[in-house]
Amino acid sequence: MSQPNIVSKYAKRTVFKNRGRTILTLFGIIIATAMFCVVVSARSSCVDILKSFQDDDYGTWHVQAYSMTSREYQQILKDTRIKRSAYVQEYGYVMAANTSMDEAELKNKLSYQNYDVMVASMSPGFTDLCQINLVKGRMPQNENEAIISLEMYADNRDMIDEEDATSYEFTMVYSRYSNGHKVNNLKEISRDEFGYGEEYLSPLDKKEFRVVGCFVVPDYAKWKNLSFYTVLLGPSEMTAGNAVNAYFELEDPASYVAFSDEYFESTDDCLFNKDYIRMKNSADDSDTIRWIDILTFSAVTIIALLAVMLIYNSFSTSSTDRIRAIGLLKSVGATRRQIRDLMLGEAFYYVIIAVPIGLVIGNISAYILFGALNDLAKEAGFYLLSQEVDLQYRLGLSNTLMPVALSIITIAVAIFVPMYRASQITPIEAVRVNNVFTTKVKRKKSRGLAVRFLGFNSALAIKNFFRYRKRYRATILSVFLSIMMILFTHALVRTIISMFSSSEGVDSNLLTYSYYFGNNSFDASDLSLYYQLADLSSVKDSLIILQSKKEIEVEAEDLTERYRNDYADPNIVYDSQNGEYPVYEDSGRRVTNVTLMFIEDSAFRKICIENGIAPDPYFTYGSKLCLTNNTFYSNTDENLNTVKVFSSIDNPRNVVLRFSEEESETTPKVDIQLTKAISEPFSITGDTASTMQIYMPLSRMSYYGVSYKDVFEFFQFHVSEPDETFTQMKKILEKNLHSSEDLHDSGAYARAYEAVTTMAKILIYGYAALLCLICFLNVIMTIISNVLFRRKEYILLMSIGMSRRTLFHTVILESIICFFESLLLLALFAGSLLILVTMLFDLSVISKRNILFLAVTVFAHFLMITSTTAFGLRHVLTENVIEGVRKEYY
């Protein structure tokens, strides 16, 4: 019968007996493991997304060999390192007939070439390995079908279109230098002084094909050569003599360097799909992946550090509290190794209990989190990256093993020092240690003063705090870190939000249709179109605006000081069209450009009512009144500033509005009266953001003699389902023979930014909240273990006459002193941290809102410390006094 291992048995029972500490430590390890799991999963999901981008853009090949002979290609194919291959063979270059471009333009575009279309064909299965982005039609099925490049299609070259049949006579085909071999069985060719091969042209035959689609010539394709005017024929077998551009997918992506070194003389002859190789962890240079890894590493390190602090504290407290037991073990013959085994045994139980639970919780959390964030990611990805972002949770071996390994390393690092210290405990300490009387007490001269001024209890609390300062260290540090983390997180989120401030206030459900009338007038058919669009069920609110830019004469003293100094120097006549100086002098007049907006009458009334302004006077025939949005938007240093233009807009004043660009005696000048400045009642798109806006009812347009011709027509819709409504509106516009390209999803970017900021908030606040939770656990553990460690002392104090209430107050006061020491630490670091924060983040730390936030954070920590102490004390002080004195604590 095998003997029970007394060390592991002791370890196991210690873990299960000290339930409070064990539960807190387990909880901390579970959180850390779950966080590791989510971070690692997020990293692999991000890499998957990048890989899918790369797949979409490039395909899955690893090495591209440029311009080789068919013989060379066949030779390389024998290499067993190759998993799959594909090629494009070049038939040659031709001069396209029927070009719509004039000769000079063509020459300029093609530089020095006499031919402008490249004809090539794909190998069978080419698209399995290489990505072709088809924008129209379908892929060619055989060599009699072809797809043409988007450039050819867009320039209407050769007048070819989908399903057109056309033919090229290959009157010229060129051969190219390739590794010293001759191509097309021509004579030997050599490189010129720049390393380029000479090209020889020879006649070939005629080829007919049918255009079946249009594609974007990919960036990776070296064969795209000069013009981008490419005809790519369907799959065909290799013809000897044609130059071949080959693509290889290797069994082991990491062998790409050795593979290319073997077959290609220089990097000019080949190209690596480096990002793809990198994403398979087979390349060591990367920017994108490096940044993701730095972010992952930072996130993991912070989690690990806080977890180490918690676990270290748990083991350290445990070994300190058990000096006597450990010393006893040593005195009855336990070796240092057995003591280390004891601690390792305890750690082992933490690992086998907490890590699997953490792993399960982490994976479930990642699954739920990624699912919840996926819609936001798609929204942001579509508008900001123009890519399909699919944040998918993937349960893989590496996603499982990595968090486990990280957790084990974290625990191992955390227990190293306590384990070493425990193994160094000498047996004599077992005899000497007494829970209450071992701590060194330094006699303080100030003690008498403290007693006199603060009373005995306060003095005792201060004395005890300094006496047990070492035990309070973890509490102080945890509170400090927790507060710092909350502040940093808050700053980071605010910074991210401010990065997208340009979209602030923009309605995310706004669709706009803008149309410049030019020589046409706004007429009944336009109005009919507007109502067709506005009548869609998803349209909640709509508006017609007819916008025109006009000049307005101003007096310098009417302008606000800031506007006058920073933006409108009347003494300098500058390029006002570029908005450098919006106020400028023109023929002795001081003028500024304004955006004049005639708003449909009912909408105008609504704006007035929403802003508490009586609308009727604005509709009176001959009225001079108009509304003003007295705001100038200035985009400086990537921050959007709003500056008031007129200093005294609340007092009605007359300004001259001019309705003609050219000054003459007959130029109509209208005296209007600026009245109330309103806050922008709706999001205005177009070029109105950087100028002051004046609003008038549409019905007054004719009174001012404003031509319907020189205006922009804006239809603006607030909708409930932007994506669906956008599609419906496009159909309506096309049906009415209006270009749907003028319909804009103006809220798209706002929605994308909203999605990004929401994601950032969820991830950053969630991350910080869990880290704070680990800090909280540490605080709770240290406070509770301190109270438990000193319970005999408390009971002895009660036995000699200290009332329960007084004791309670004394100990709580101790924890308050501890809390203030944390704040002191915070204050000491505050200066340098403030500089760091303002350097790293755009944070106005002094703002009222932030001070309130800081106060709430600090108060929450204060409550946590005092309530935890109170809870621990309540638990301890329920014991009978005499029983407590008698009881021998281990």
Place this chain on the structure above:
Amino acid sequence: MEILRAEHLTKTYGKDENIVAALDDVSLSIEKGEFVAIIGASGSGKSTLLHLLGGVDRPTSGSVFIDGKDIFKQTDEQLSIFRRREIGLVYQFFNLIPVLTVVENITMPVLLDHRKVNQERLNELLNILSLSERRDFFPNQISGGQQQRVAIGRALINAPTILLADEPTGNLDSKNSQEVVELLKYSNTKYNQTTILITHDENVALQAKRIITIKDGKIQHDEVIRK
């Protein structure tokens, strides 16, 4: 036959002017099977002497030979193994491991040595110590006297060369004290167990065969009172 010899044992604490000699040049020799009581006032150095004899603490100078071997020439690791095999220790405050049962506490030195527990000896000890009925109890479930008996059992399970008891009755009432002393006497007689007992209770000391009196870290008297 000499089983233990201490030569010029000195143990000092502190430095310079604060130096305190807990033990000052103590030499003694103990024969196998002897039952020795070391007595002295509080702070006289008797516990320090016991810890040095048991290899629990290291002396400032001097040597301890057990079975002719200088124990302090061993490394800490070797000394640990030596302690668990050759020394049995009983403390005033029992010093049991609270999460281990009576049997586990008793057999701990054997288990730490990765050896098989001699069930016969264990049962015999449990019978002698009257703990058969309490074998699976935890320390907090038994009385102080029983806890001290467990500590004695733990000290005897390995049949150590020397049993060292540091005021084993100091924390017990007179009835339990007498029982513990009887047990020590019994083991001394039955197993010819060399026993060194520290006490300041004269009645307890008088039950030993030899009494060594220590004062100010020095041996004042060394007297055999019974053969």
